[in-house]
Amino acid sequence: MAAVPNDLLTVVPRGARPWLPGVLGLAVVAVLLGAFFYAESEWEVGVLLAIAAALGLAAPRVPLLASAETAWRARPRLFAWLALLAALGLIGLFREEHLALLMLATALFHIAACMGLNVQFGYCGVVNFAGAAFFGIGCYTAAMLAGHAALPTALIFVLGGACAALIGCVLLVPVLRTRGHYAALVTLAFGVLFRSFMEVNDTFGGPQGVKLPDMTLFGWALAMPPEWFGLDWSFYVNYALLGLALVAGLFVLLSRLERSWIGLALDVVRLDETAAATFGVQLTRWKIFAFVLGNFLMGVAGAMYAVMIAFVAPSSFTLGDSLILVSIVVLGGVGNQWGLLPAVVIVMLVPEKLQFIQEYRFLLYGLLVIAILLFKPDGLLPRRLRRYGTEEAA
Template identity: 35%
Template structure:
């Protein structure tokens, strides 16, 4: 190839590079602005208008799938830029929330639910295992860490792995009886497990019974208490910002774990189970092993989220971990798009923030939330961000 031809190819690549970078920047900043407007507005009319705008965007992607493919291609080409810009937006976001403790609270809860949804996605999305006990694992993690901190004075940072180990053990205990069931019967086993855990938390005296546990101490890091505001560069952020950043780190770790597992032999095995368990068994895949692993990963991540939640609110009770929590998490996965990390996170944020923004409708707000969810599923039957086909090409 001559020098002239090389120069021509380089000149052709530059506009494409600039275009992809512009698309990534526009999508991420636009999404951040839309989320900020949704969080900060107190007017119902603006909330409805923003929901209509979101619906129009997803309807356009449904009608023009090449638009979605173009955006996905741009993000794939500009992965480093997308990651760096996303991290920068997450770090800067609290500074643009007008010092609102309520908005930061919503963001913290949304991030914790995003972790729970990602945890369930390993089962429901990747392996087609319906699990209604994610909320129970969430509660086990919260109670384990709270009991260790209150009664034994163990630091938050040590309760994190301890609660994860305990919840994972319970996850495996749930997995054993589930191995002999499938489909609706498997779902019934997980429902029974969730109800049993809730009843035990509600009746044991050492868990505080129906009154729960009070006085969970705030974590400290290098002498800084998470109960204190953050002061940096002349800005004063509410104390909730400490848990916002902690939750953001957990979401980041969960995304990395999801990516690594999806691209590994484990992810391939889970997808094979989803497609056809019998065919997977015939190909030599150990079905029991990979199903048990899915239960363990779900419980492990859910326990981390439960621990952060317990130390954030400093008070927990069985009512925080009812069967309805598991149903909500499953709805987030289905609405967002099964086996799609971004979709699951968007679904978690939408279904966490939406009920709060529709409180003006009082007792009818859940009805309106249900209507909005149904409308979004009509626009995108496979979820807001549907499952994408695997790419078996060379690693890039």
């Protein structure tokens, strides 16, 4: 979370329960999300989308909704914990719904990957249009190591990230030397290159792809339905929990990073390179840091995703998939980790829920994205400017 601005702090209701509207707001979001997973018929999905749109548009104008936002901003830690609890509650509620859990886990792994992009894009201003390629490197690393080496699963996840970071280093020189469109082109080219390389390379499964075996994480069989509390669970619960743990962990890490002097240095590099250099901030060092860290996170997310889907093929890592990752970041509000949540719902879950209109679903989804960017050009939840002096108060 960005630091809490002064003017917002003063609006915090001084009543007995200032957190109440915040809790209510969170409950509404959780209920909406839960209902969205349950919704099957056309009109259910339509009504839910309409409610969500109405709430989003009305939020700044209705006092109660606005105070919910204020409460979230006033107690970011408390509400992060509550959000985690709400997510756990949803997972518990859906314990037998395979598809809902699969979608939830897919969304969580993509949020984690987008957090990596956010470090590059949102914090440091390094463009990367090859997100799917780094995600894919993580996937392929997991597939290769799981198939041919007897390594612990946790190590495979880390190595997935490490490989993505390492291979990403090939791009360091061009990324550092180019700016704007040119940097975008360099990463675009890398994304295309990655896919072609995987297609012609038989060692990595060729165009047909490779299968992953079932995995066990510290004795926890990921592909088996767990037997907790004597209830029936879908085996996708394991992956949803894994994804939630990853996202929660990254959230803590990145919030701290953002508030630290590292986050400050990254911000300066993004906002004004000349000024940054004048004040002795090493541009090269921080760009490399952001690029490598971002790729690492995407690789880790990819490795976990591959273990869940149990199959990787080059056709899952096209330019279109890279653009999906970028559009999640842009739609949510560049640099704001919370923004990824509504964005991932729109970009990844809505098209799935629109299966009933078949070949027209991408059209509708495209219109939705255009409409959002027309009315909210900074994304759904734009990142606030940091202000010093208020941090301690929060």
